[in-house]
Amino acid sequence: MVEARPMRAGEPELRLRALDGLRYVAAMAVALFHFTGRDSPAWGGSVREVFPFLSGFTVYGGYGPYLFFMISGFVVLMSAWGRSVPAFIASRVGRLYPAYWVAVLLIAAVVYVERDLFAVWGDLGAPGVALNLTMFQSAFGVGHVDGVFWTLWVELKFYLLLGVMVLVGITRERMLLLCLLWPVAGVLAVQADARLLVTLLEPNFAPFFCIGILLYLALREAWSVTVGLLLAANASYALWISTTFYVDWSLAIAGAGVSVRAMSLLLVLCIGAVVVCTMSPVARLDWRWLSVLGALTYPLYLLHEVPGWTLIHHLEGALPAYGVLAIALCAVTGAAWLVHRLVERPLGPVLRRAVERDLDRSARQPVRPADESAQTPLERQSRVRSSRT
Numbered sequence: 001m002v003e004a005r006p007m008r009a010g011e012p013e014l015r016l017r018a019l020d021g022l023r024y025v026a027a028m029a030v031a032l033f034h035f036t037g038r039d040s041p042a043w044g045g046s047v048r049e050v051f052p053f054l055s056g057f058t059v060y061g062g063y064g065p066y067l068f069f070m071i072s073g074f075v076v077l078m079s080a081w082g083r084s085v086p087a088f089i090a091s092r093v094g095r096l097y098p099a100y101w102v103a104v105l106l107i108a109a110v111v112y113v114e115r116d117l118f119a120v121w122g123d124l125g126a127p128g129v130a131l132n133l134t135m136f137q138s139a140f141g142v143g144h145v146d147g148v149f150w151t152l153w154v155e156l157k158f159y160l161l162l163g164v165m166v167l168v169g170i171t172r173e174r175m176l177l178l179c180l181l182w183p184v185a186g187v188l189a190v191q192a193d194a195r196l197l198v199t200l201l202e203p204n205f206a207p208f209f210c211i212g213i214l215l216y217l218a219l220r221e222a223w224s225v226t227v228g229l230l231l232a233a234n235a236s237y238a239l240w241i242s243t244t245f246y247v248d249w250s251l252a253i254a255g256a257g258v259s260v261r262a263m264s265l266l267l268v269l270c271i272g273a274v275v276v277c278t279m280s281p282v283a284r285l286d287w288r289w290l291s292v293l294g295a296l297t298y299p300l301y302l303l304h305e306v307p308g309w310t311l312i313h314h315l316e317g318a319l320p321a322y323g324v325l326a327i328a329l330c331a332v333t334g335a336a337w338l339v340h341r342l343v344e345r346p347l348g349p350v351l352r353r354a355v356e357r358d359l360d361r362s363a364r365q366p367v368r369p370a371d372e373s374a375q376t377p378l379e380r381q382s383r384v385r386s387s388r389t
Contacts, residue, residue: 016075018277018285020294023071026064027297030148031304031332033061035312035325038254041117042312043321048256050321059256060266063246065151066208066238067270072155073212074274077175080166081220086359088166092159094352095298096135096152098343103302104132107146110306117313118306120145146306154202158209172221179210179230183237204245207237211271219278235271242267299344300336308332 034040036051037058047055080088108129111118123143124132131137132145138153161182165174186203214231221227242263250258276282308328315324 015286015291016278016283017287017290017294018282019071019075019274020297021290022273022277023068023297024290024293024300026067026071027301027304028329029058029061029067030064030301031061031308031329032058033064033254034148034305035308035328037061038256040309042309043316046255050316055256059250059254059258060262062250062254063242063263063266063270066205066242066246066267067273068151069154069158069205069208070212070215070270070274072158073209074216074278075212076159076162077170077213077216078220080162081170083166084360085163085166086356088163089359090352090356093355094348094350096155098347098351099299099302099339100135100152101133102339102343103299104129104145106303107306108132110310111145114310114313117310120306146302148301148305154205157200157202172217175213175217176226176230179214179234183207183210183234187237204241207234207241210234211238212274215271215274215278235267239264239267295340295344296333296336299339300333303335303339304332307335 035042035058036047036054037060039046039048043050051058076092079091083091108121111120115121120143124145128137128142129145131140131142132149135149135152135156137144138150144150161178165178168174182201183203183206186198186201186206189197189201190203211231211234214227214234218224218227218231243260246263247258247260250256308331311328311331312324315327319327
């Protein structure tokens with residue numbers, strides 16, 4: 001859920017339930033993309049043959065992660081503002097890992113049983129699955145147990161960058177400077193062929209995070225010329241990525257082209273949706289079911305692809321295609337609810353408190369003089385000579 005946080009000192013807390021609902025829409029768009037918008041091992045033929053009409057729309061669902069990144073820029077900054085580094089790290093660990101661990105183990109079991117359907121187990125084996133549990137498998141050049149995990153690696157690098165900002169102190173001016181420099185530095189790293197910087201700065205996704213950051217600044221501190229100019233600049237960067245990088249990606253992954261005009265409109269609609277959900281009367285909606293949907297978003301995103309494809313593979317041919325699709329969507333939504341109810345809700349807060357307590361204790365522990373008994377004889381002799389001189 002999107003946390004309730006005061007926008008300014010003295011203001012009442014605002015729980016952005018509509019933004020929770022928008023996150024669920026993004027997750028469902030991704031699920032529909034994987035089930036009906038791109039070819040996969042699930043169906044006996046191309047999705048263009050199985051869903052000739054629907055696939056023409058759901059092929060655009062692969063854009064869902066870009067909307068996620070905008071929302072993440074908004075809500076993670078809202079969560080981080082005014083927090084300590086231990087509290088920020090603990091909140092991210094408690095939020096990400098419990099559901100992720102369950103997803104990795106469950107999906108690993110599926111791909112092991114369905115080795116004829118998925119080649120993942122043969123590529124990774126048990127060591128690769130174990131490394132996936134850390135969420136840092138990409139750093140080692142190891143593949144994902146499930147393809148959707150790629151976005152988590154991108155998110156982790158955003159958290160790292162925002163954690164540095166928390167360490168130096170988050171202010172409006174520093175966040176504006178970040179939104180000015182981050183996307184440009186990423187593109188310059190590409191031009192200079194600086195592979196490490198490209199990996200860290202994620203130039204294909206940085207503008208989307210910055211859009212979310214700037215929209216939060218506009219909500220928290222009110223609109224200004226600087227915020228407007230930086231938002232326009234990052235939107236233009238995002239437009240270029242949407243109409244170049246994403247078009248090529250869609251051809252390679254989905255096996256179908258997308259309209260450049262439609263991609264331009266989709267970007268505008270995504271930015272507009274975040275604005276409506278946070279800065280219009282819609283932001284005051286107090287429909288609790290929207291937060292329930294928001295709570296299901298993360299486990300739904302993690303669990304839908306491989307388990308959903310497997311279920312579809314075993315049902316397709318026995319039932320009408322749209323019936324199979326409905327069953328698959330209900331099944332992965334039910335699995336998401338179970339993970340949220342049985343794993344995230346009980347374990348997430350416990351893990352967050354434990355990590356924060358441990359990091360707080362480490363940060364407050366004073367630096368003590370070295371224990372002479374633990375020193376080597378050579379170190380003690382050197383210390384004695386120094387004291388005599």
